[in-house]
Amino acid sequence: MPSEPAPISDAARHALEQELADLRTERRTVAATLQDSDSAVGDRADEADELQRADDLQRLDARISEITTRLRGADTAGPPPTDRVGVGSTVTVRFADGAEETFQVGETAEELDPSLVTADSPLGRALLGHRPGDTVNYSAPGGRSTAVVVSLGRSTGAEA
Template sequence: MSRYRPPRRRGSAYITPEGEAALRAELHQLWKVERPTVTQAVHEAAKNGDRSENGDYIYGKRRLREIDSRVRFLNKRLDEVKVVDRSPDDTEKVFFGAWVTLEDDHGEEQEWRIVGPDEFDLAAGKLSMDSPMARALLGRRLDDEVTVRSPTGERSFIITEIRYRPSG
């Protein structure tokens, strides 16, 4: 079986200032903290003789490859992202960076923030702008009904609030 993987569709190039800061912090952690530590561990393991049976050496080299791959990705990604650090002119519509409160058919509310694909976190209520839910929300207004197709079927929501700065 070959190792070929078809190229993935590139995610949107937008990111919030918080998302950019998180990517830069990860890059710094990997390059300035973790990589030197792993490099030193590999150097020490290499002194112990036969490298083909040295687990510390083998796993250290594997971890270095993983770190280098992630560092390359982060450097490339940070060069191409566009930081969106201001609210849109029309704050009555859903755009990138908005906090959107939705109410479903059962009266239950949920809040999502529309963010870039590099920073989405469903547990934290951050929805990638490339997701079906976010695509259905973008451009909509307060009190609009939004229908989203999911694996369990279609679901309808009403937009009850749109914000561009966190409350509190």
């Protein structure tokens, strides 16, 4: 995650809040299965299961912390920018071949969505911080490529 607080779209916020609720529910379920180690008498398989559940709790706690920190940072950063490309922006670009496409710049891609460019993809990284009229350079599968930021709009909430 970036060191500076980054804005987040409403759709991404909702997805993270839902994931957080699901993780907390899963954590309660896993925690309830842990035995009191002083009263537990069992074989090595029981001990292995107990260790696995403890590992699961650590994994869940780490992700809960990560999401909570991300949501707090998004609150600090405010809404996506409207004067330059940022996470949550809708941007129309013109590629070197003249084709124009409109994308959402999202934080993560939950599923294959051709209208979504993640902020950590080569094109997404190149677009961040740019304004309409700016030319950006990025690495494409066929080599270096350029695109021009044609227009910029607010997030429509279509990305996760």
